[in-house]
Amino acid sequence: xxxxxxxxxxxxxxxxxxxxxxxxxxxxxxxxxxxxxxxxxxxxxxxxxxxxxxxxxxxxxxxxxxxxxxxxxxxxxxxxxxxxxxxxxxxxxxxxxxxxxxxxxxxxxxxxxxxxxxxxxxxxxxxxxxxxxxxxxxxxxxxxxxxxxxxxxxxxxxxxxxxxxxxxxxxxxxxxxxxxxxxxxxxxxxxxxxxxxxxxxxxxxxxxxxxxxxxxxxxxxxxxxxxxxxxxxxxxxxxxxxxxxxxxxxxxxxxxxxxxxxxxxxxxxxxxxxxxxxxxxxxxxxxxxxxxxxxxxxxxxxxxxxxxxxxxxxxxxxxxxxxxxxxxxxxxxxxxxxxxxxxxxxxxxxxxxxxxxxxxxxxxxxxxxxxxxxxxxxxxxxxxxxxxxxxxxxxxxxxxxxxxxxxxxxxxxxxxxxxxxxxxxxxxxxxxxxxxxxxxxxxxxxxxxxxxxxxxxxxxxxxxxxxxxxxxxxxxxxxxxxxxxxxxxxxxxxxxxxxxxxxxxxxxxxxxxxxxxxxxxxxxxxxxxxxxxxxxxxxxxxxxxxxxxxxxxxxxxxxxxxxxxxxxxxxxxxxxxxxxxxxxxxxxxxxxxxxxxxxxxxxxxxxxxxxxxxxxxxxxxxxxxxxxxxxxxxxxxxxxxxxxxxxxxxxxxxxxxxxxxxxxxxxxxxxxxxxxxxxxxxxx
Numbered sequence: 009x010x011x012x013x014x015x016x017x018x019x020x021x022x023x024x025x026x027x028x029x030x031x032x033x034x035x036x037x038x039x040x041x042x043x044x045x046x047x048x049x050x051x052x053x054x055x056x057x058x059x060x061x062x063x064x065x066x067x068x069x070x071x072x073x074x075x076x077x078x079x080x081x082x083x084x085x086x087x088x089x090x091x092x093x094x095x096x097x098x099x100x101x102x103x104x105x106x107x108x109x110x111x112x113x114x115x116x117x118x119x120x121x122x123x124x125x126x127x128x129x130x131x132x133x134x135x136x137x138x139x140x141x142x143x144x145x146x147x148x149x150x151x152x153x154x155x156x157x158x159x160x161x162x163x164x165x166x167x168x169x170x171x172x173x174x175x176x177x178x179x180x181x182x183x184x185x186x187x188x189x190x191x192x193x194x195x196x197x198x199x200x201x202x203x204x205x206x207x208x209x210x211x212x213x214x215x216x217x218x219x220x221x222x223x224x225x226x227x228x229x230x231x232x233x234x235x236x237x238x239x240x241x242x243x244x245x246x247x248x249x250x251x252x253x254x255x256x257x258x259x260x261x262x263x264x265x266x267x268x269x270x271x272x273x274x275x276x277x278x279x280x281x282x283x284x285x286x287x288x289x290x291x292x293x294x295x296x297x298x299x300x301x302x303x304x305x306x307x308x309x310x311x312x313x314x315x316x317x318x319x320x321x322x323x324x325x326x327x328x329x330x331x332x333x334x335x336x337x338x339x340x341x342x343x344x345x346x347x348x349x350x351x352x353x354x355x356x357x358x359x360x361x362x363x364x365x366x367x368x369x370x371x372x373x374x375x376x377x378x379x380x381x382x383x384x385x386x387x388x389x390x391x392x393x394x395x396x397x398x399x400x401x402x403x404x405x406x407x408x409x410x411x412x413x414x415x416x417x418x419x420x421x422x423x424x425x426x427x428x429x430x431x432x433x434x435x436x437x438x439x440x441x442x443x444x445x446x447x448x449x450x451x452x453x454x455x456x457x458x459x460x461x462x463x464x465x466x467x468x469x470x471x472x473x474x475x476x477x478x479x480x481x482x483x484x485x486x487x488x489x490x491x492x493x494x495x496x497x498x499x500x501x502x503x504x505x506x507x508x509x510x511x512x513x514x515x516x517x518x519x520x521x522x523x524x525x526x527x528x529x530x531x532x533x534x535x536x537x538x539x540x541x542x543x544x545x546x547x548x549x550x551x552x553x554x555x556x557x558x559x560x561x562x563x564x565x566x567x568x569x570x571x572x573x574x575x576x577x578x579x580x581x582x583x584x585x586x587x588x589x590x591x592x593x594x595x596x597x598x599x600x601x602x603x604x605x606x607x608x609x610x611x612x613x614x615x616x617x618x619x620x621x622x623x624x625x626x627x628x629x630x631x632x633x634x635x636x637x638x639x640x641x642x643x644x645x646x647x648x649x650x651x652x653x654x655x656x657x658x659x660x661x662x663x664x665x666x667x668x669x670x671x672x673x674x675x676x677x678x679x680x681x682x683x684x685x686x687x688x689x690x691x692x
Contacts, residue, residue, distance in 0.1 A: 016210075017103055020217070027221040030331040034228045035236070037329050038283055041321025048275035050244055057243050064242050064382065071380045073617075074290070077139065080132045081380075084161070087129035091168070094122040095220060098171060102213040120186040123172070126165045127189055133162045147289025154287075157232050160223050167216035169193065174212060177205035229330060231287040231311075238381040241284035244277050245382040249539040251373050251589040253390055256398075256504045266504065267395030268388070271317050271356050278388060282314035284381040291375035291385060294613075296620040296642075297368040301635020304368035306375040306385045309361060313388070316360045323352060357392050357400075366392050367404055370638065371500055371625030372584040377616050393502030407501050410629035415506055418493050419458040420629050429488040431460070431467040439474050444485040444521050452477075452484040452553075453523045455537070457530040458493055459659035465666065466659035469529050472687035473555050479690055480567035484527070490517065494533035499540075501626035511536075511544040518546065527553040529683065531585035531658045532624070538590070554586055556657045556682055560595040563602045563686075570689035573605040576652040578685070580608065581642070581665060582618035583658035596657045596682050603689045609649045619645060623660035643668025647677065654679045 063069045068085070072078035097109045097118075111118050137158050140148045148154070173193025176183075177200055183191035200208070227235055256266055268274050291306035292298045298305050322329045354360065366389055375385045396402045403411075413422035432441045444453065454477070460470040477484050495510035518526070528534050531554060538552035562568050578600055586592045593615050601608055613619045622638025632638065643665055646654045654669075654677060656662045665679040 013103075013105070020099075020103060023217070023221065027224060030225050031228065033327075033331050034225070034329070037322070037325070037327045038228065038233070038318075040325045040327060041317050041329075042276050042279045042283070044272045044317075044321055044324060045274050045276040045279040046272070048277050050277070051247060053247055056247055060242050060245065060382075061239060064380070065239055068380075070378065070382075073378060076135075077288075080135050080139075083128050083132040084136075087125045087132065088161075090121065090125045091129065091164075093118070094126075094168060095216075097122075098168065098213065098216060101175065102210060102217075116186045119172075120188075122168075123187055123189045126168050130162060130165045133158050133165070147293040149287060149289070153230065156226070157223075157230070160219055160226070164216065164219045164223065167212055167219060171209055171212040171216060173197065174200075174205045174209040178202055178209050225331065231285065233283050234286040234381050237280055237284040238286070241280050242382045244280065246277075246384060246387075249589070250376065250591075251371070251386065251535065251585075252539045253387065253499060255508075255543040256394065258505055258508060265395060266398040267393070267502070268391035269355075269357055269395040269399055271313065271320055271360075273395070274388065274391065278384070279317060281383045281388075282310055282317055285310045285314060285383055286381055287311060288380065290378040290380070291383070294374040294378055294617065294619075296370055296372060296374070296622060296638045299619075300632075300638050300641050302368040302632075303362065303634060304365040309365060309385060309389070310383060312360050313356070316354065316356060320352065320354070357395055361392060363396065363402070364634075366396065367407075367630065368634070369625050370584070370620045370622055370627050372620035373588045374584075374617065374620065377588050390500065390502070393500075394504055395502075397502035398504060403502060404630055406630045407626060410626070411498055411501060411503050411506060414493050414495075414498060414510075418491075419462055420493075420497060421458075421462060423462050426489050428461045428491055429486070431456075431462075431470055432486070432488070434467065435471055435474065439471070439478055441474055442485045443488040444490075448485065450483045450485040452482060452525045452527045452558075453518070453521070454484050454486050455494070455526055455528040455530075455533055456486060456491060457528060457533050457659070459663070460529050461491070463659065463663065466529075466662065469659055469662070469681040469683050472681065472683040473529055473559075475687045476559060476562070476568060476683060476690070480562045482562075482567075487517070487521075492517070494530070494536050496532040496536045497626050497629065499536070500624070501629075508544065511541055515541055515545045518550065523550060525551045525553065527555055527558055529555045529659060529681070531583040531590070532660070535585045535589050554590075554592060554595070554657065556586070556596040556599060557592065559682065559686055560599040560602075563599060568686075568690060570603040570686060571691045572603075572689045574603050574685070574689055575605040577607045577609055577650065578653045578655050579611055579646050579649040579651040580614070580655045580657075580682075581611070581621065581646060581661055582614060583656065583661050584618070584620050584624050586657055587618060588616060596655070599682055599686055600655060603685070609651065611645050611649055613645060621656075621658075621661040621664035623664050628660050628663075637668075637671070639664035639668040640671050643672060643674075647672065647674065651677060653677070653685065655682050655685060656680070657682050 068078055068082050071081050093109065100107045108115060109118065139145050140150055140154060144150065169189050170193065172187065172190035176187065176190055176194045177198060180202065183194050227233060287307060289307050295304065295306050318329045369386065369389045371386050373386055376383065410420040413420050417423060418425045435441060444450065456470050459466040492514055493510055495507040498510065499507035526537055534552060534554045542548060563570065580596055580600060582593060597608060600606060619642050620638060621642050654665050656665060656679060662679055662681050669677060669679060
């Protein structure tokens with residue numbers, strides 16, 4: 009018996025050594041591939057980073073947005089952690105007869121917890137199989153690769169149960185309440201006898217070990233690599249304002265290109281995203297482009313980039329990414345040389361990721377909001393757009409026209425820059441609008457924006473907000489014809505050069521007039537002023553507001569009082585750059601709820617899961633040539649609430665919803681900005 013024990017121990021050590029060598033090779037290869045990216049310093053802020061780990065990894069906050077799959081994954085996650093102690097216990101029993109974890113009197117309770125955990129994980133894997141192959145959830149892939157981990161995990165659990173039951177028969181243990189599942193096995197198979205059970209125990213022991221090691225080798229080479237990379241990704245994720253784009257040093261004389269044209273142009277932190285992806289499809293299921301038939305799928309964007317990084321990384325580093333090589337077709341030196349030549353010639357932008365995909369993104373960040381592993385899709389798309397525009401000089405004709413108009417006349421239509429303040433002449437005499445002067449003091453600079461200045465429909469928003477400010481007794485001024493475009497459209501369309509020029513000019517203008525508070529009706533301008541202009545010299549003490557925030561504040565302070573009853577059912581559409589980019593969901597709702605008689609109803613997709621109107625990311629100025637229109641889809645969602653009014657907090661959103669209502673021939677329902685609704689509710 010001792011000889012067999014020694015042979016088993018040697019076989020165990022040899023197999024374990026080989027498996028851990030393979031695991032190390034796989035993980036080091038992927039580490040080497042990630043290191044091809046640019047280095048990026050990580051802001052310490054460890055307290056916040058560990059909080060992210062606690063909330064999103066251990067607390068499953070994002071996963072639990074989908075309660076069913078969230079609970080299922082929670083059981084698997086904690087179950088798998090607990091089962092590792094059981095694996096140590098089982099392996100030890102197979103190597104040293106009579107041994108078990110040294111837990112003293114707690115050991116029987118540990119065994120009970122282990123059995124219940126195994127049962128729960130089996131139920132969870134069963135539900136995972138049901139969701140994927142029976143319910144056929146649209147966002148989930150189906151195929152042997154998608155199901156292999158379910159098979160491995162289920163087999164691992166069954167081997168634990170069977171081994172536990174066989175050990176009880178082998179050792180002559182009686183059935184007991186602390187081993188409920190194994191006891192059922194004993195009752196069914198007690199006729200096996202002690203010797204047969206002992207032999208079968210070791211057969212199951214090896215099966216368990218082989219499954220465990222297969223799992224260890226397979227996981228980092230599959231979509232389940234997120235087990236290792238997701239915690240790292242959550243820890244190193246970009247902190248601070250969501251959706252804030254990095255400033256490009258356009259004066260860098262050593263730069264061969266701007267933006268990301270090669271996989272190596274991304275930062276190492278961005279490349280960790282690629283291996284952290286779990287391919288759950290949540291991002292694609294909420295993407296406005298994907299859901300309306302566009303080519304873009306955020307999940308496939310990430311997985312295609314991941315595969316490209318793996319192949320190109322293998323070519324550059326001469327490391328095979330797949331182990332054991334024979335199981336994946338092998339990689340000879342000649343094959344590697346061919347792969348090197350092929351992969352190095354494969355362009356990232358245009359082939360791995362098509363221009364069609366890049367120009368379909370509305371930068372709404374819904375994909376990032378639902379991603380359980382903290383992937384950031386939008387900044388990668390924006391970096392590739394920057395490469396197309398700044399390095400290749402390639403962008404759609406409509407986008408190029410809008411950017412040229414902004415550069416020449418300061419607005420996307422190319423209308424005369426001296427007509428920017430014409431909307432003021434349309435105001436009632438009762439509504440005073442003061443243009444800023446060097447000698448005049450004012451509390452708020454009202455940044456009107458191109459939509460509020462030139463678009464006939466959106467001028468009404470500007471007029472309504474001016475009326476509200478005058479009734480509230482607010483000291484404010486406008487820039488008139490001195491006002492410039494905020495540059496947001498230019499930046500999201502990839503023209504960083506034009507954006508930086510406008511940002512620097514605007515910052516200088518704000519400083520000249522000693523601006524301390526800025527308010528705007530445009531969430532895109534609000535976002536870039538509040539979060540991105542600091543990179544270009546805007547003093548940190550300058551306060552930036554969206555008009556809904558101030559309207560809500562003034563109502564609360566009693567400066568204005570919506571007295572006029574409006575017996576309307578209103579549904580509110582959350583602008584992406586106000587909500588997901590700046591976490592402002594309550595102010596618009598509080599303002600609307602203050603109107604007597606108003607019934608505020610929510611769409612199925614609202615708040616952080618609100619669907620984009622389709623205008624973000626510069627898409628306002630581009631035609632949709634694939635699938636259905638995003639704004640039509642969003643308007644249909646709003647109409648399902650049977651509203652009288654669809655409220656918005658953004659001139660772009662208002663335009664898109666207005667167009668959606670026209671496309672649906674809906675005449676009974678109106679789209680209005682919250683400023684218009686509040687202004688109407690004030691007693692004249």
